[in-house]
Amino acid sequence: MADILESSSSDEAVFRKKLKKLEKFQGHGTELISVYIPEDTDRGAVMNQLTSELSQSSNIKSPSTRKNVQGALRKITGFLKQINFNIPSNGLVVFSGNISETEGRTDIRLFTVRPVKDLRTKLYWCDSRFHLEPLKDMLKPTSVYGLVTIDHNEATIATLIGKRYEIMGKFTSGYSGKSRAGGQSSQRFQRLREEAEQDFYKRISEKCNMVFLPFGDKFAGLIVGGPGMTKQFFLDKDMLDHRIKKNILGMLDTSYTDEGGIREMMQKSEQILKDTDVMRERAIVNDFLGELAKDGLAAYGEKEVMEALERGQVAKLLVSEGIEWLVFRISNEKTGEVKEVMDKDGKFKIDNYPDFEILEEMDFLDFMTEKANQKGTELAVVSKDSDEGEQFYSGFGGIGAMLRYKL
Known part of the structure; x- marks a missing residue:
């Protein structure tokens, strides 16, 4: 073990x-x-x-x-x-x-x-x-990042913990552009617009304070994104708690302000978030894809990777969290023989193995962790939360390897 x-x-x-x-x-x-x-x-x-x-x-x-x-x-x-x-x-x-x-x-x-x-x-x-x-x-969590995307129409607030972001709030402004309803004086329209804008910023700030402050010292900082100048106007209003305001890590231009904007901002925050799990995961998958593209030191597929692992050929093993297989470690009551049986479709039955009993049931990820440790191989577990992680799972079956050498 x-x-x-x-x-x-x-x-x-x-x-x-x-x-x-x-x-x-x-x-x-x-x-x-x-x-x-x-x-x-x-x-x-x-x-x-x-x-x-x-x-x-x-x-x-x-x-x-x-x-x-x-x-x-x-x-x-x-x-x-x-x-x-x-x-x-x-x-x-x-x-x-x-x-x-x-x-x-x-x-x-x-x-x-x-x-x-x-x-x-x-x-x-x-x-x-x-x-x-x-x-x-x-x-x-040991560290939590805050993410906000905003324009004059809407805003989205999210937390980033490890590899996963979670949407914590969505807001609409209640005002739009510079047009005004017929019959309204320009001064009255401007005043109403400013009041709606102020209320919009206030609601976002209150939600940010409520979400981020409870993390205390674990709050690592806030990144604000969106198209245009609204993000700067929002920060200039000085409505955020000073403990959040002093931890503004950066502002980024994004095309969207919904959940797609949060994902876009994460992709553009490579330098700001370079030490986070999500960026390390992106780098690992991109290195793997790069090696495959040039027919280099990479392999994928269960059979190919398992054989390379047994030969000690694997430097880094990549396994997707999306794989739901089970592995049963079973023992023969008479001879003491121990077998490992992989169950990919939930149809494993111990009755098909006379004189055997189930010793331990493991998730495939846990099984691969043991295998990697036994071979002195680094293991990278890839989530499906990023575009790269989803591509690795759907396009390559969720099992890949960076190799020490080619045969």
């Missing part, structure tokens, strides 16, 4: 996806078990506690809950024995329980999570849901 020495954006992408999956499961009773194991935990203490919990579970009144809890405990015990209690440097969290959505049906699965930060919590928890709060705390 590969150690995680420090958190990277790829580690966090795998971690985030696993938590999102685990959060969806709900037991029919208190039968979903979570075991948190820091690296330096005594093996005997953990195994003795699991044995004790198995013994005490015989007192559970509901026959189905008792059966499911005992099945989950045996799975966890068997898994820890199979890995010889080899705990990664950041610790390990093991989840197991009956995740079947059908009452009366048993589908006991086991999942593992390798924390992205040092795990300090030793915990055994049995409930109707997996206990994820200590892991969720590890995902709190």
Whole structure:
């Protein structure tokens, strides 16, 4: 089992996806078990506690809950024995329980999570849901960027955290251009227009203050974009809180002010956002595409990349978050043989493997993280949030590699 020495954006992408999956499961009773194991935990203490919990579970009144809890405990015990209690440097969290959505049906699965930060919590928890709060705390953002696009008609406010932006507000001005309704004096029209403009800027500023200030020291700065001079007029009004105003990173010209304008501004902010995950991801995908275009040190496709990885030929492995495959690690009860079976269409059945039992169920991303670590290969997890990421997924199947050498 590969150690995680420090958190990277790829580690966090795998971690985030696993938590999102685990959060969806709900037991029919208190039968979903979570075991948190820091690296330096005594093996005997953990195994003795699991044995004790198995013994005490015989007192559970509901026959189905008792059966499911005992099945989950045996799975966890068997898994820890199979890995010889080899705990990664950041610790390990093991989840197991009956995740079947059908009452009366048993589908006991086991999942593992390798924390992205040092795990300090030793915990055994049995409930109707997996206990994820200590892991969720590890995902709190370290830096947040504010994005605003504005013209005289509309404005859009967004946050950028890691590789993902989120639209936080959309506004329309209520005034348009320099024309006026018939019968209005030019002075009256100008006054109404200025009042509407002032109200427009005020609403945007109040929303920015409400969205960005709660991030405190994690707020890294604001970028303002849009066509024409409206963005400058907005900042000149001095309605933003001084803590935001002092962190204006730049102004950029964009053609649009809706969500498309936010994406356009991100693409044009390469220098301003050069140290962010989203720009690093764009650079990685563009390097990959560049190598492919000149028939250079790049490969794509599951078969080609996996073979290159096994040969030690891969310098950097690219995997898309969009791939939803599962990998089942199964063990032969008689011979001890361990196999890894890839399930691309959700049709895996353990019944097709006589004498085997499921040892662990993994997301494909998690599986590829292990493979990359075993080969000393850098892993880049590519989101679908950028145009480059979407192109990598839809055009190249979401699996690619930068090679050390060509055969």
